[in-house]
Amino acid sequence: MCLSSSIRWVIGLGIVGFLGSPTPAFSDADLAAGKDAYEANCARCHGPTGAGDGPDAKRMFPKPRKLAEGIFKFRTTASGTPPTDEDLFRTLSTGLPGSRMPDFQRLSEETRRNLIAYVKSLSPIFKDQAPEPIDLGKDPGPKEASLAKGKEVYAQLGCASCHGTAGRGNGPSAPTLVDSWGSPIRAANLTQGWNYRAGSGVKEIVARMMAGIDGTPMPSYADALSSKEDAWHLAYYVHSLQETPHWNRTIEAVKAAGSLPADPEDPKWQEAPRTDLRLSSTVYQQGEIQPTSVNAIGVQAVYNEDAVLFRLTWQDPNESREDPPDAVRLFLLQDRRLKFQVGSLRSWPAGPDAPALDVCSWSAKQDSAREAEQMLESNDSEITSGAASSSRSQDSYADGVWTLLIKRPLKSFHPGGVTLSTKKPFLFGAVVFDGGNGERDRRRANSNWVDLVLK
Amino acid sequence: MNTSRKIMLGFLFIILGMGIANPAFAAGATVSGKVSFEGAAPSREKIKMAADPVCLGAHKDPVLSEDLVVNNGALQNVVVYMKDGLSGKTFPAPTTPVVIDQAGCQYHPHVFGIQVGQPLEIRNSDATLHNINAQPKLNKRFNIAQPTKGMKTTKTFDKVEIPVPFKCNVHPWMAAHAVVLDHPFFGVTGENGSFTLNGLPAGTYTVEAWHEKLGTQTAQVTVADGETKTVNFSFKAK
Ligand SMILES: [Cu+2]
Numbered sequence: 001m002c003l004s005s006s007i008r009w010v011i012g013l014g015i016v017g018f019l020g021s022p023t024p025a026f027s028d029a030d031l032a033a034g035k036d037a038y039e040a041n042c043a044r045c046h047g048p049t050g051a052g053d054g055p056d057a058k059r060m061f062p063k064p065r066k067l068a069e070g071i072f073k074f075r076t077t078a079s080g081t082p083p084t085d086e087d088l089f090r091t092l093s094t095g096l097p098g099s100r101m102p103d104f105q106r107l108s109e110e111t112r113r114n115l116i117a118y119v120k121s122l123s124p125i126f127k128d129q130a131p132e133p134i135d136l137g138k139d140p141g142p143k144e145a146s147l148a149k150g151k152e153v154y155a156q157l158g159c160a161s162c163h164g165t166a167g168r169g170n171g172p173s174a175p176t177l178v179d180s181w182g183s184p185i186r187a188a189n190l191t192q193g194w195n196y197r198a199g200s201g202v203k204e205i206v207a208r209m210m211a212g213i214d215g216t217p218m219p220s221y222a223d224a225l226s227s228k229e230d231a232w233h234l235a236y237y238v239h240s241l242q243e244t245p246h247w248n249r250t251i252e253a254v255k256a257a258g259s260l261p262a263d264p265e266d267p268k269w270q271e272a273p274r275t276d277l278r279l280s281s282t283v284y285q286q287g288e289i290q291p292t293s294v295n296a297i298g299v300q301a302v303y304n305e306d307a308v309l310f311r312l313t314w315q316d317p318n319e320s321r322e323d324p325p326d327a328v329r330l331f332l333l334q335d336r337r338l339k340f341q342v343g344s345l346r347s348w349p350a351g352p353d354a355p356a357l358d359v360c361s362w363s364a365k366q367d368s369a370r371e372a373e374q375m376l377e378s379n380d381s382e383i384t385s386g387a388a389s390s391s392r393s394q395d396s397y398a399d400g401v402w403t404l405l406i407k408r409p410l411k412s413f414h415p416g417g418v419t420l421s422t423k424k425p426f427l428f429g430a431v432v433f434d435g436g437n438g439e440r441d442r443r444r445a446n447s448n449w450v451d452l453v454l455k
Numbered sequence: 456m457n458t459s460r461k462i463m464l465g466f467l468f469i470i471l472g473m474g475i476a477n478p479a480f481a482a483g484a485t486v487s488g489k490v491s492f493e494g495a496a497p498s499r500e501k502i503k504m505a506a507d508p509v510c511l512g513a514h515k516d517p518v519l520s521e522d523l524v525v526n527n528g529a530l531q532n533v534v535v536y537m538k539d540g541l542s543g544k545t546f547p548a549p550t551t552p553v554v555i556d557q558a559g560c561q562y563h564p565h566v567f568g569i570q571v572g573q574p575l576e577i578r579n580s581d582a583t584l585h586n587i588n589a590q591p592k593l594n595k596r597f598n599i600a601q602p603t604k605g606m607k608t609t610k611t612f613d614k615v616e617i618p619v620p621f622k623c624n625v626h627p628w629m630a631a632h633a634v635v636l637d638h639p640f641f642g643v644t645g646e647n648g649s650f651t652l653n654g655l656p657a658g659t660y661t662v663e664a665w666h667e668k669l670g671t672q673t674a675q676v677t678v679a680d681g682e683t684k685t686v687n688f689s690f691k692a693k
Contacts, residue, residue: 071596079596079597079598079599080595080596080597080598081595129595156602156603157584157600157602158583158584158600158602158625161507161583161584161625162624162625172506172507173506173507173624173625173626173627176506176624176627177624178624178627180590212598212599212600214596214598217586217588217598217624217625218598219586219587219588219598219599219600219624220597220598220599220600221599221600221602222599223599223608224599224600224601224602224603224606
């Protein structure tokens with residue numbers, strides 16, 4: 001090709017301009033502006049000097065990064081080398097879902113660029129080493145990509161040792177994984193695209209796999225792949241494992257034509273809309289957050305004249321039947337306004353005088369009947385059990401997924417409980433315990449209050 | 456010392472260093488000795504390999520932890536090296552690699568010395584995934600996957616660092632340690648706890664012994680050309 005260097009330069013500029021991502025040389029002025037922006041927006045988590053020791057740091061999992069240490073997870077560069085400016089720009093612009101790192105779209109692009117200059121001044125790694133960008137190859141497009149080949153590569157490369165065969169973060173090595181800072185870390189649940197830190201798109205998956213995620217057990221596969229095409233087949237396969245969540249603030253119980261479905265796989269369930277609820281927790285020990293592992297629960301419901309039947313499904317990396325067992329509790333409130341009196345489920349019961357709540361409780365403990373119970377619960381120590389109206393349940397655990405039916409009579413066993421009807425919406429909340437993670441009592445994953453409507 | 460003399464001296468040392476690297480030039484001094492463990496040897500834990508059937512299937516007998524190995528009072532897996540006494544001298548990095556092999560889901564060797572710039576060849580002899588997660592503080596970190604049997608990767612270290620830890624996250628019991636030095640005077644104690652450092656330039660040295668669990672010990676020694684001196688170390692349970 002016979003381009004003069006100045007023309008090439010102009011074309012180069014044009015491309016950079018087109019991508020909207022110029023990489024200007026950072027001047028001192030940028031750095032000073034970056035420092036101000038850092039102190040205003042970042043220091044409360046990452047600490048004033050980037051030591052990861054901001055006042056909010058302990059209350060998070062994963063912890064805010066020690067930016068001064070120079071270990072960066074989400075790169076498109078060789079393992080151990082620093083991220084590119086574009087990698088950092090992406091992190092700042094989109095945030096890191098599944099962690100407390102927010103996106104900074106509200107700051108101008110210029111401010112974000114200044115912040116990058118400042119972040120880079122916090123760690124010597126940017127002086128000592130140049131980023132080594134990895135050639136990610138070419139996207140073959142969804143038509144050319146082979147999921148079958150991708151599945152083969154997934155097995156070949158041993159992704160399943162950590163992520164599990166179905167990608168649910170439950171591989172044989174998963175329980176023992178520790179990050180470079182000595183904290184236990186989970187292998188990402190690949191079926192939850194919404195929870196990927198740095199993007200659930202095919203290209204991002206290729207980048208994660210080729211570059212590895214430094215500071216975590218996830219290694220770089222850049223030298224382990226027999227071809228770049230394989231990386232893309234694999235990424236399309238991983239992408240195909242992602243399940244679309246049905247986030248909603250209402251659970252619609254549908255009227256059963258005839259009897260209630262007998263088991264979780266009954267085709268009747270296809271007619272009941274599914275609502276996915278996000279779960280979270282705020283339990284601290286010596287100021288440090290105690291992470292919980294179940295982050296969402298899917299709820300479907302059908303009802304007849306006598307009872308409502310809930311079909312619950314959630315992902316838990318291991319099945320725990322004992323000490324403490326996996327468990328679920330469903331809470332009902334008679335009236336929407338009670339929400340303000342009761343407060344958030346995360347902090348329930350707030351004190352000894354917390355109002356009694358109507359609870360359906362199920363545990364995986366392997367006793368004779370393995371039943372769910374309806375009860376009125378006033379706080380953790382006092383339980384009034386309505387043994388007379390306990391309801392039969394069916395459960396199954398397979399490859400990282402619990403599926404469970406809980407039946408509850410429309411009418412409460414106790415006058416203080418909730419009697420369901422089609423007349424108005426009720427409030428519904430769920431808490432999930434992962435026994436394998438030592439969760440019991442207040443250490444549990446909680447939903448927000450949502451409406452339950454009998455259609 | 457004026458600059459020209461410094462340059463002259465440096466030049467001399469380079470020549471000396473080259474002489475040592477060349478086995479035909481077997482002059483120099485020797486420091487050798489034994490590393491022992493005082494007190495009752497702790498029993499070695501059995502490693503549970505059940506998480507990976509490939510690892511489990513590779514062993515007939517139970518595999519024992521390697522982080523503290525004592526045989527009749529002799530302490531194995533101690534790296535002994537010259538810590539001080541060689542400053543100003545440079546030693547070209549050997550081109551022959553140090554090989555670390557992953558076989559039976561264990562690192563072979565478990566500890567080793569390596570020179571700055573010397574290639575480290577990492578091999579996987581198992582039909583299962585290992586990730587080699589090296590987390591040095593001064594050198595470049597890396598965490599790479601070796602999913603197939605027969606795979607080889609070469610890495611080098613460019614700074615002196617004691618130690619550089621290696622681990623595999625797939626098999627949490629797998630750990631290895633490298634001692635990275637800028638000279639070739641190091642050895643690792645075997646079953647009998649002994650080491651030999653030969654071909655040393657005459658001089659006064661600080662010898663250091665490093666153990667992954669027990670830490671370090673040092674000793675001073677002065678050797679003349681052609682002389683052999685003995686330095687012994689003794690570690691206690693921490
Ligand atoms: Cu391994």
